[in-house]
Amino acid sequence: MNGLGNQIIVADLRGTAARVSPQAAIAINARPETRFDQIMAIHDPRTPGTAHHIEIINSDGTLAQACGNGMRCVVQALSAEKGRQRFTFETLAGIIFGEEAEDGQISVDMGTPKFAWYDIPLNEEFADTRQVELQIGPIDAPVLHSPSVASMGNPHATFWVKDDVWSYALDRFGPLLENHPLFPERCNISIANVVNAERIILRTWERGAGLTQACGTAACAALVNGARTRRTGRKAVVTVPGGDLVVDWLDNDHVVLTGPAEREWAGRLDPATGAWTRSEAA
Numbered sequence: 001m002n003g004l005g006n007q008i009i010v011a012d013l014r015g016t017a018a019r020v021s022p023q024a025a026i027a028i029n030a031r032p033e034t035r036f037d038q039i040m041a042i043h044d045p046r047t048p049g050t051a052h053h054i055e056i057i058n059s060d061g062t063l064a065q066a067c068g069n070g071m072r073c074v075v076q077a078l079s080a081e082k083g084r085q086r087f088t089f090e091t092l093a094g095i096i097f098g099e100e101a102e103d104g105q106i107s108v109d110m111g112t113p114k115f116a117w118y119d120i121p122l123n124e125e126f127a128d129t130r131q132v133e134l135q136i137g138p139i140d141a142p143v144l145h146s147p148s149v150a151s152m153g154n155p156h157a158t159f160w161v162k163d164d165v166w167s168y169a170l171d172r173f174g175p176l177l178e179n180h181p182l183f184p185e186r187c188n189i190s191i192a193n194v195v196n197a198e199r200i201i202l203r204t205w206e207r208g209a210g211l212t213q214a215c216g217t218a219a220c221a222a223l224v225n226g227a228r229t230r231r232t233g234r235k236a237v238v239t240v241p242g243g244d245l246v247v248d249w250l251d252n253d254h255v256v257l258t259g260p261a262e263r264e265w266a267g268r269l270d271p272a273t274g275a276w277t278r279s280e281a282a
Ligand SMILES: N[C@H](CCC[C@H](N)C(=O)O)C(=O)O
Pocket: 006, 037, 038, 058, 063, 064, 065, 066, 067, 068, 069, 070, 154, 155, 188, 206, 207, 208, 209, 212, 214, 215, 216, 217, 218
């Protein structure tokens, strides 16, 4: 599947104890037909009141706590199977809700953002995470500097720029910033241009997956960081390379992400080795 071009594999592991191994993830990603950004593995529930446990695996084999675009894909797949309803999921980032609307758009309640330095986490104490000391490029003329940081369950840094987000070599700076010592659990790195209070243009270098066409949690982080630095309102369209997402930071502090999901094709997958066969066209 894909969520605005964010390449997602939904792996149905209900009724089994199997998990997608890091080796399998790396092997699957090495094949051009199955290159992906995240695998969303659907497992039986572990907590009463939730319908499914979702494990999220990056293309480098590491686990992610949250994935907004992938959650929309999961909601679409389950809606196709069970009919439209509100689904309740458990992830490493907590309890997430998702629902498909009549028009096919899918909204996911991603929970509440966190801003304390130890929640992101950062390796250094910052009283105010709306702007933290971090820069790349010449010391007196940094290319990117002073990001806002936030946790949407997973760590995000939003670098604000006034010019074209495509004029920055995110493929070069992304890996350096992702692995900067300030971030003990690494970080998803975004460049944001605020067009107006209701629109942000965003590119993201994802932790564990690299440059992607879309990153839902990064869109959420950009919006909450935009709102708390008074760059935007609490609801905005976030334009990512793959298209438009809508992010709404509700009064109850929950962040709701809305956008499309698209089924591509299906097959059978061995979660231990990553071996697969294609069995069904879209
Ligand atoms: N594509 C995802 C984000 C994956 C985050 C992952 N790269 C990490 O935190 O390690 C999204 O739509 O939110």
